[in-house]
Amino acid sequence: MTDAPALSELTTMRVGGPARSLVTATTEEGLIAAARDAYAAGEPVLLLGGGSNTVVADDGFDGTVIRIATRGIERVDAGRAGGGRPDAVRLRVQAGESWDDVVALAVRNRWAGIEALSGIPGSVGAAPVQNIGAYGQELSSVLVAVDLLDPATGKVHRVAAGDLELGYRTSALKRGFLGVVVAVELELSQRPDVGAALGEPIAYPQLADALAVGLGTRVSLGEVRRTVLRLRASKGMVLDPHDADSVSAGSFFTNPIVSARFAHGLPPEAPRWRLAPDEPDLVAPLDGSTAEESAAVGMLADAAADRERRRARAESPDGPGVKLSAAWLIERAGISRGFALPGSRAAISGKHTLAITNRGGASALEIAQLASFVQGRVQAEFGVLLRPEPVLVGIEL
Ligand SMILES: Cc1cc2nc3c(=O)[nH]c(=O)nc-3n(C[C@H](O)[C@H](O)[C@H](O)COP(=O)(O)OP(=O)(O)OC[C@H]3O[C@@H](n4cnc5c(N)ncnc54)[C@H](O)[C@@H]3O)c2cc1C
Numbered sequence: 001m002t003d004a005p006a007l008s009e010l011t012t013m014r015v016g017g018p019a020r021s022l023v024t025a026t027t028e029e030g031l032i033a034a035a036r037d038a039y040a041a042g043e044p045v046l047l048l049g050g051g052s053n054t055v056v057a058d059d060g061f062d063g064t065v066i067r068i069a070t071r072g073i074e075r076v077d078a079g080r081a082g083g084g085r086p087d088a089v090r091l092r093v094q095a096g097e098s099w100d101d102v103v104a105l106a107v108r109n110r111w112a113g114i115e116a117l118s119g120i121p122g123s124v125g126a127a128p129v130q131n132i133g134a135y136g137q138e139l140s141s142v143l144v145a146v147d148l149l150d151p152a153t154g155k156v157h158r159v160a161a162g163d164l165e166l167g168y169r170t171s172a173l174k175r176g177f178l179g180v181v182v183a184v185e186l187e188l189s190q191r192p193d194v195g196a197a198l199g200e201p202i203a204y205p206q207l208a209d210a211l212a213v214g215l216g217t218r219v220s221l222g223e224v225r226r227t228v229l230r231l232r233a234s235k236g237m238v239l240d241p242h243d244a245d246s247v248s249a250g251s252f253f254t255n256p257i258v259s260a261r262f263a264h265g266l267p268p269e270a271p272r273w274r275l276a277p278d279e280p281d282l283v284a285p286l287d288g289s290t291a292e293e294s295a296a297v298g299m300l301a302d303a304a305a306d307r308e309r310r311r312a313r314a315e316s317p318d319g320p321g322v323k324l325s326a327a328w329l330i331e332r333a334g335i336s337r338g339f340a341l342p343g344s345r346a347a348i349s350g351k352h353t354l355a356i357t358n359r360g361g362a363s364a365l366e367i368a369q370l371a372s373f374v375q376g377r378v379q380a381e382f383g384v385l386l387r388p389e390p391v392l393v394g395i396e397l
Contacts, residue, residue, distance in 0.1 A: 007056040013249045015055025015364040019065040035180045036154040038064040045219040049123025050249040057394030070096035089188045095125025107221045110197035111188035113142040115224040121239045125181040128340045129173045131166040136203030140166040196220040236351040249390035251354040253326040263322035271325040327353045333377040346370040
């Protein structure tokens with residue numbers, strides 16, 4: 001028996017049974033104490049921020065859920081923190097802060113670097129877990145370090161961003177390296193007090209089109225934020241109680257990364273992007289073993305060796321050097337917006353093929369069945385196994 005609420009109430013997909021127990025941490029000290037207690041008790045622990053990237057099984061979670069609701073944003077002296085640029089603004093942000101509140105604060109204060117990440121739901125502490133990204137920006141470009149609680153010792157260490165293996169929608173934390181992000185340090189760029197406060201150069205074609213500017217143009221922070229929010233709303237990608245398409249975990253699948261040789265065999269019209277040499281590979285090759293699984297071993301200790309290994313592979317002719325569009329593959333496999341299996345309350349978003357939505361009262365099983373169906377169709381059509389983007393708790397795909 002548990003007094004804890006069903007996890008469907010704490011996650012944006014709105015599925016999931018109860019936890020054995022639930023602790024809500026509202027202060028840094030409280031979070032550290034709760035994490036130490038739970039790990040010392042040796043029971044399974046599930047960390048939860050906004051629950052916007054977590055899909056929990058109908059059976060719930062047989063352990064302690066620590067809900068992170070800590071608050072606080074402080075300026076850090078960049079010089080003391082290790083020598084930032086002269087225009088650098090360093091912030092230490094508590095894990096439980098809302099990510100989008102931080103973006104809004106940055107835009108108000110003329111701090112550039114995260115304006116294109118407007119509207120991403122969830123907490124600051126979860127942002128490094130999958131290295132959040134959108135519209136040409138990624139957390140990795142502004143993340144300096146995290147304060148990380150080590151479950152084994154209960155101690156909090158400062159871990160530099162470079163040691164977190166941040167990649168496309170992934171990090172060491174997502175690939176199995178355990179740790180509680182207690183706080184995050186970001187470095188933004190202070191724009192001068194006079195004139196328009198310009199953002200970073202626009203790096204995403206769709207955003208450039210919506211702003212009616214060329215790629216590489218700098219546009220005011222406020223304009224970028226407003227435009228990104230508008231674009232995201234048109235795809236059901238901002239949480240909105242009036243938009244049934246936003247009852248989701250965002251994109252359900254990552255864009256697959258395959259070797260150049262494999263990509264060559266796909267229809268010529270399949271969208272594809274060549275990766276930078278040191279971008280990590282994420283998607284299962286056809287034999288089912290993934291680089292992310294093998295990279296989970298040794299994690300931070302041999303991060304540099306791992307980077308080298310990936311770089312070498314990306315440069316080889318067989319290297320996984322091409323990113324494909326998961327949305328295109330899904331659509332071309334015959335699954336369109338709004339698709340649902342017969343009688344199911346889970347459906348593909350009406351606005352965006354990559355999102356699986358709960359149309360009201362869906363079970364986690366229904367979500368998983370639809371996700372498996374999509375995977376199966378894409379694999380049968382193209383030989384590519386789509387990988388889920390959200391963290392699945394008690395659900396196998
Ligand atoms: C409508 C919608 C749109 C989205 N759009 C985007 C997008 O454009 N780009 C993008 O990258 N993501 C997107 N997402 C996914 C999601 O918003 C992000 O992944 C976000 O960072 C999750 O934050 P959260 O606090 O809700 O995470 P949660 O779901 O609470 O947790 C996610 C994972 O992080 C772990 N975790 C949480 N807090 C901590 C902590 N303090 N320390 C260690 N581990 C922790 C959890 O255990 C879990 O494994 C979208 C989601 C939705 C619903």
